Amino acid sequence: MKSTRLATAFLLTLGLLNACQTTKPAVITATSVVMKPIWQSDAYSLYRDRVVQGPHEGRALSATQLTSNYVSPVNDRLSPRVEFKFSINGKDNEMAPGLNHVLLAVARPGGAAIETPPIVFGQCYQDATPLAATQYLAPNTPIKIRLDMRPVLAAFKKDGYFTTFKGDKIYQQDFKHVYVAGGTAPLSWDFDNLTNKPELELTDANGDGIYEATLTLNQPTAAKTIATSWQQSINTADFPQYSSDYPLADALYNLALEEARRAVEPDSTFRTGKEWAGVWTRDVSYSIILAQAALQPKVAMNSLLRKVSPDGRIIQDTGTGGAYPCSTDRMIWAVAAWEIYQATGDLAWLRKVFPIIKQSLADDVQNAYDEKTGLVRGESSFLDWREQTYPRWMQPVDIYQSENLGTNAVHYQANVVLSQMAARLSQPGQAALYKRQAEAIKLGINEHLWQADKGYYGQYLYGRTALLLSPKAEALGEALCVLFGVAEGERAQTVVSKTPTTPFGISCIYPQIPGIPSYHNDAVWPFVQSYWALAAAKAGNEASVMESIAAIYRPAALFLTNKENFVARNGDFAGTQINSSNMLWSLSGSLSLVYKVLFGIQYQGEQLVFRPFVPQAFQGQRRLTGFPYRKAVLDIEMQGFGNEIASITMDGQPLVDASVPASLSGRHSVSIKLQSVVPAAQPVNRVANVVAPETPAVQLELGYLSHLKWSAVEGAKEYRVLKNGALDSTIESGFYPVTIGNNAFAFYQIIAVDGTGHSSFASEPIQTGYWNSDFEIQLETVAPKAIQAYEGYTGKGFVETTTTKNTTLTIPVTVPEAGLYALDFRYANGNGPINTNNKCAIRTLRRGPKLLGTVVLPQRGVEEWSNWGFSNPVLVRLGKGTTRLRLAYEPANQNMNIEVNQAMLDCLRVRRIE
Numbered sequence: 001m002k003s004t005r006l007a008t009a010f011l012l013t014l015g016l017l018n019a020c021q022t023t024k025p026a027v028i029t030a031t032s033v034v035m036k037p038i039w040q041s042d043a044y045s046l047y048r049d050r051v052v053q054g055p056h057e058g059r060a061l062s063a064t065q066l067t068s069n070y071v072s073p074v075n076d077r078l079s080p081r082v083e084f085k086f087s088i089n090g091k092d093n094e095m096a097p098g099l100n101h102v103l104l105a106v107a108r109p110g111g112a113a114i115e116t117p118p119i120v121f122g123q124c125y126q127d128a129t130p131l132a133a134t135q136y137l138a139p140n141t142p143i144k145i146r147l148d149m150r151p152v153l154a155a156f157k158k159d160g161y162f163t164t165f166k167g168d169k170i171y172q173q174d175f176k177h178v179y180v181a182g183g184t185a186p187l188s189w190d191f192d193n194l195t196n197k198p199e200l201e202l203t204d205a206n207g208d209g210i211y212e213a214t215l216t217l218n219q220p221t222a223a224k225t226i227a228t229s230w231q232q233s234i235n236t237a238d239f240p241q242y243s244s245d246y247p248l249a250d251a252l253y254n255l256a257l258e259e260a261r262r263a264v265e266p267d268s269t270f271r272t273g274k275e276w277a278g279v280w281t282r283d284v285s286y287s288i289i290l291a292q293a294a295l296q297p298k299v300a301m302n303s304l305l306r307k308v309s310p311d312g313r314i315i316q317d318t319g320t321g322g323a324y325p326c327s328t329d330r331m332i333w334a335v336a337a338w339e340i341y342q343a344t345g346d347l348a349w350l351r352k353v354f355p356i357i358k359q360s361l362a363d364d365v366q367n368a369y370d371e372k373t374g375l376v377r378g379e380s381s382f383l384d385w386r387e388q389t390y391p392r393w394m395q396p397v398d399i400y401q402s403e404n405l406g407t408n409a410v411h412y413q414a415n416v417v418l419s420q421m422a423a424r425l426s427q428p429g430q431a432a433l434y435k436r437q438a439e440a441i442k443l444g445i446n447e448h449l450w451q452a453d454k455g456y457y458g459q460y461l462y463g464r465t466a467l468l469l470s471p472k473a474e475a476l477g478e479a480l481c482v483l484f485g486v487a488e489g490e491r492a493q494t495v496v497s498k499t500p501t502t503p504f505g506i507s508c509i510y511p512q513i514p515g516i517p518s519y520h521n522d523a524v525w526p527f528v529q530s531y532w533a534l535a536a537a538k539a540g541n542e543a544s545v546m547e548s549i550a551a552i553y554r555p556a557a558l559f560l561t562n563k564e565n566f567v568a569r570n571g572d573f574a575g576t577q578i579n580s581s582n583m584l585w586s587l588s589g590s591l592s593l594v595y596k597v598l599f600g601i602q603y604q605g606e607q608l609v610f611r612p613f614v615p616q617a618f619q620g621q622r623r624l625t626g627f628p629y630r631k632a633v634l635d636i637e638m639q640g641f642g643n644e645i646a647s648i649t650m651d652g653q654p655l656v657d658a659s660v661p662a663s664l665s666g667r668h669s670v671s672i673k674l675q676s677v678v679p680a681a682q683p684v685n686r687v688a689n690v691v692a693p694e695t696p697a698v699q700l701e702l703g704y705l706s707h708l709k710w711s712a713v714e715g716a717k718e719y720r721v722l723k724n725g726a727l728d729s730t731i732e733s734g735f736y737p738v739t740i741g742n743n744a745f746a747f748y749q750i751i752a753v754d755g756t757g758h759s760s761f762a763s764e765p766i767q768t769g770y771w772n773s774d775f776e777i778q779l780e781t782v783a784p785k786a787i788q789a790y791e792g793y794t795g796k797g798f799v800e801t802t803t804t805k806n807t808t809l810t811i812p813v814t815v816p817e818a819g820l821y822a823l824d825f826r827y828a829n830g831n832g833p834i835n836t837n838n839k840c841a842i843r844t845l846r847r848g849p850k851l852l853g854t855v856v857l858p859q860r861g862v863e864e865w866s867n868w869g870f871s872n873p874v875l876v877r878l879g880k881g882t883t884r885l886r887l888a889y890e891p892a893n894q895n896m897n898i899e900v901n902q903a904m905l906d907c908l909r910v911r912r913i914e
Contacts, residue, residue: 038246038617039550041686043503043571046550049247051557053571058557060251063243064232070558072225072574078137078218080105084182086121086147086202088175089861090194090833093164094122096697096711097392098515100182101125105141105217115144118210121152122165137184141217145180147202150209160791161866171791171866174830178202178211186215189517190577192386192835195862224574230560234258239295240627242594245620249594252556256590259562259582260295269303273564273580281307281317282329282382285336287584290530291591293339294601294628300340301349304333309898314360316896319384321396321858322832322840323896325367328378329407331360331414338417342603345630345662354421358430361418364411365437366892367842367854373403373461374444380460381406381476386835388520389474389509391695391761394462396834396858401872403467404460405449405477412441413484420605442486450491455498457481459509464765465747465822465873465913466725471759472692473499475506476528482535496539497682502689504571505529505551511692511758518567519577522689525565526552530589537597537613540643541682545597546615552590562586569689599624599636599672600643606662610655610670613643616678631665640674647673693752693760700738700766708736708748708766716752722762723748744769745913767911776826777908783809786904790828792866793906798828801843802902807889811908814882820914822873823885826906827857830865834858838896841903845874846886852876855887857903868906875913 037045044053051058058068083100087093104127105114119125155162156172163169179194179201181187186199194200202211236257243250265271270292272283284292284303292300307315307330314333316324324330337353340346368377379399383389383406390399415438422430449457451471459474461467478499481487487495500510505524512522533548556562559573561581566573573579595601598618600611608629614622619641627634640646648655649671660670696710696719708721712734721729721736723746729736738748746769749762778795780786783806785797799806815821823845831839841857853874860867895901 039546041503041550044550044554046553047248048245051248051554053554053558056558058554058560060247060557063247063250064254066230066251066255066557066560068226068228068558068560070226072572073570074224074572074574078184080131080135080137080141082143082182082184082187082217084145084180084187086119087179087181087191087194088152088162088170089177089864090179090191091861092181092191092387092392093166093168093170095124095165098694098697099124103127103143103145104129104131105137105143105184106131106135107138113144114141116146118146118148120148137218139218139220142214143217144212144214145202147178147180147211148209149178149204149211153209169792173791174861174864174866176862176864180213183517184217186217188577189515190385190387190519192833195833224579226559226561226573228560230255232258234261236261238626240595241625242623244622246618248553248557252553252590253594255556255560256562256587259587260292260591262582263584263587264296264299267302268299269306270299270584272584274582275578275580276583279303279306281315282332283585285332286382286527286531287588288336289332289339290527290585290588291595292584292588293336293343294595295591297340297344300336304337304340304353307333308356309896311894311898312356312359313363313894314356316838318836318838318896320379320386320399320835321856322829323838324840325364325377325842325854325856326379326396326400326840326858327384328364328368328376329381329410331357331364332381332410333357334361334414335410335417338421339603341421342605343629350421350424354418354425357414357418357421361414361434363892363894366844366851366890370403373448373467374440375403375448375461376408376411376441377401377403378407380404380474381410383474383476383508383520385520387513387516389459389513390462391764393695393764395869396840397856397869397872398462398464400856400858401464401467402460402462403448405445405457405474406480407477408441408445408449409477409480409484409486412438412445412486413480415441416484424605445481445486455494457487457495463725463747463749463762465875468722468725468749468762470761473510475499475508475510476531479528479531479535482539483531492535493539493541493682496536496541496544498685500685500687501544501547502568502687504554504566504568505548506532507568507689510687511690512568513761514691514694517577518569518575519565522568522691523565523576524551524568524571525586526555526562527583527585527589530592533593533597537600537611537643539682540679541684542613542615542643542679543682543684545613546617547684549593549597549615549618552593556590562590594624595627598622599638601627608660608662610645610648610658610672611643612638612645612672612674614638614641614674616641619676629660629664630662632660633667634660634670635667636670636672638672638674640676642674642677643679644675644677645672646675647671690756690758692758693754695761696734696750696752696763698748698750698763698766700768702740706738706740706768708738708750708768710734710750710763713752713760715754716760717755718753720751720753720759721748722751725749738768740768745911774911777811777813777910779809779811779905779907782811788865788904790865790904792828792868793904794826795907798904798906800902800904801841801889803889803899809887809905811885811887812882813878813885813908813910815878815880815910815912817912818878818880819912821876821878822909822911822913823852823876824873824909825855825857825871825887826868826909827871828865828868828904828906829857829859829902830861830863830867831900831902832859833862834860839900839902840895841901842889842893842895843887844890844893846888847876847883848886852885854893865904870909873911
């Protein structure tokens with residue numbers, strides 16, 4: 001058997017020397033065949049039959065068998081320096097960002113236990129134990145962490161609340177749990193999910209105010225491993241079959257087919273991943289667009305319909321602050337629904353989904369569309385883990401107010417496809433309406449998010465009364481803008497050639513956020529890489545297409561499954577906060593390389609067209625049989641390379657415009673010969689994976705010379721001072737004088753910039769001035785006072801609002817001068833944690849019939865009803881005198897829970913900003 005494989009490899013090598021990127025001949029010896037890589041970087045190499053990364057190799061033994069010797073380095077040579085922080089109720093509320101306790105987990109004299117002294121909450125502890133440069137964290141190291149909570153408990157007893165370093169009050173009745181967060185497993189810096197990790201909770205067993213937790217670090221038994229081989233064991237012969245001159249590509253295709261079959265539950269819906277049961281709106285939608293509309297259309301239909309509420313609205317999965325409308329990317333469902341129609345031609349399906357999309361989009365127009373910018377508010381599409389992609393100071397209400405690239409690209413395309421659906425259903429008026437809405441979003445993206453100096457779009461607009469652009473690249477958003485046509489022509493090519501790509505692939509964001517573990521931050525997601533490959537092919541960038549293929553094949557070959565994500569800095573699957581094998585959108589992305597990149601299969605309304613893109617290094621013969629299109633089945637063979645078709649025939653006859661009509665039925669043979677001309681060279685912006693500076697923690701100090709003050713940020717060379725979202729000054733120190741007084745309203749923010757030009761997030765806005773007209777309206781004066789015994793409110797009480805109580809509040813607002821005012825509500829919502837669930841309260845603010853804006857009241861903690869914060873500010877021009885405003889629960893304000901849409905309203909804050 002061994003000699004047969006050697007002979008086969010020898011013959012294949014002779015026939016494929018021209019497939020290599022260079023003309024240097026392969027070196028052939030009597031005992032082995034050494035071939036040049038198809039693609040190579042300093043990090044890893046891709047060959048016809050294997051991937052090699054240092055000592056690790058994933059190899060295809062045949063089209064149905066793979067082997068790998070990959071071993072995760074995650075537990076090797078771990079530092080014994082353990083950084084951690086304490087957390088009340090799962091919030092980052094002990095010390096300023098960047099200030100952590102440190103324990104050195106090394107052997108103590110005499111074998112003493114490794115433990116901290118009782119650390120007073122809020123007082124930084126630094127372990128002084130000597131540490132040698134060659135000391136590493138030993139396996140199964142037990143540590144005890146001790147916390148002195150007596151000052152906190154004393155404050156509860158004396159005042160009823162404890163004041164955090166940020167000035168926030170934690171009321172005794174809201175005190176639920178104490179956790180420890182940190183950077184060495186099982187510790188985690190994911191504060192929002194500490195409540196899901198009971199092993200990280202500290203307890204006071206004897207009631208003396210000293211809370212303790214004992215943890216075991218560097219547990220080899222907990223190390224994540226992979227299988228060493230994969231052999232196809234499920235029959236996938238009914239799926240489209242693929243073969244080529246590249247054994248690794250063939251095997252990875254078959255692996256993806258097998259995992260696609262494993263991803264179907266007994267009820268004929270998709271399972272999101274091996275570790276992720278159930279249907280998730282964005283996961284299934286992105287997967288359907290990539291491959292599943294063609295591969296498993298009935299399952300795709302069932303899965304989308306599972307994500308429709310009883311009243312016919314698309315469900316926004318649980319997310320930051322109680323899901324919708326803090327998160328608004330559910331409209332990718334519409335794009336997936338259209339993909340299914342184009343693949344199947346099922347007009348009954350189109351009639352079913354059209355009203356669902358129409359109603360959902362109408363809600364979004366009222367709740368999330370910003371007339372001023374033309375953009376859509378809400379969280380980054382799929383990047384829905386708050387601190388992974390947003391500055392720590394941003395609360396769910398801030399995320400609602402932000403306007404993100406990827407989410408806006410989704411809404412643009414949702415309006416485009418709804419327009420196309422309306423046209424197909426003979427509703428020209430509706431088609432025109434949605435086309436106009438799409439064009440408004442496209443204009444907003446290109447006007448407000450484009451960065452001409454960088455050549456790609458910014459991440460999002462964020463802030464409070466004035467929004468500014470985060471300059472980070474956001475991979476999925478950049479890809480969708482190219483793929484959906486938001487970026488056109490040269491701009492599309494510029495985005496692909498200038499967006500930064502890191503050694504193991506395009507990271508979700510760039511540069512990375514300091515102090516945040518890998519998941520969305522410092523991570524590459526194969527499904528995002530697949531969308532990047534599609535964008536690169538559309539832009540005609542051969543180098544980027546080939547790099548994307550390598551970045552998708554590398555992890556699948558080494559890990560022998562389609563993982564959800566991996567660490568950007570080292571390519572390892574084991575270093576991310578959460579991961580899963582058999583991930584639906586990852587395996588769908590792998591299949592899309594064959595369907596949508598190499599063969600270039602595209603649905604264009606009532607036709608299927610071929611727009612193939614085969615990099616020169618990947619040239620050769622390839623065949624795809626049994627590909628379904630509506631009532632037809634296509635057997636496709638292709639040879640050559642490039643993105644220009646020399647000839648294309650169907651059943652031996654020329655195929656005009658490389659287009660297959662929707663009316664085609666039966667089985668047909670398609671033959672494609674490419675021009676084998678290398679596309680015009682376009683660059684790829686390959687960069688090192690770097691971390692941006694920490695966000696400055698800024699304080700306002702009042703006095704004779706009032707000023708902003710912040711500690712020096714490591715690596716920062718200068719600081720940009722922003723006033724109301726615009727650059728006010730650039731300085732080198734952490735001190736900036738400001739004016740305090742009447743008619744001096746301003747929001748200031750500070751950005752740290754390092755020597756390479758990478759910038760931090762802007763600090764939390766600080767209001768430095770005030771107007772005589774600033775005031776609060778106590779809402780218990782306009783509605784009955786609530787009976788709950790919550791604390792922390794202002795005035796004489798607060799008002800409860802639900803779907804049946806106080807559904808409408810009429811609020812008279814009297815101002816002494818006409819001007820632009822920021823109106824927000826002080827509220828409490830203890831119906832869920834800050835990071836999940838679906839009970840965000842929503843209300844509409846009107847002046848008469850005129851819509852002024854949506855008021856979003858996100859969750860602030862489980863049963864934390866004395867935890868008060870402010871809603872999003874609604875900017876309103878008020879005339880001198882009294883204006884009657886109406887805050888109401890309207891049909892469009894229905895949240896994803898439907899039954900619970902509740903908040904406590906303390907007061908309306910009125911601030912004149914100009």
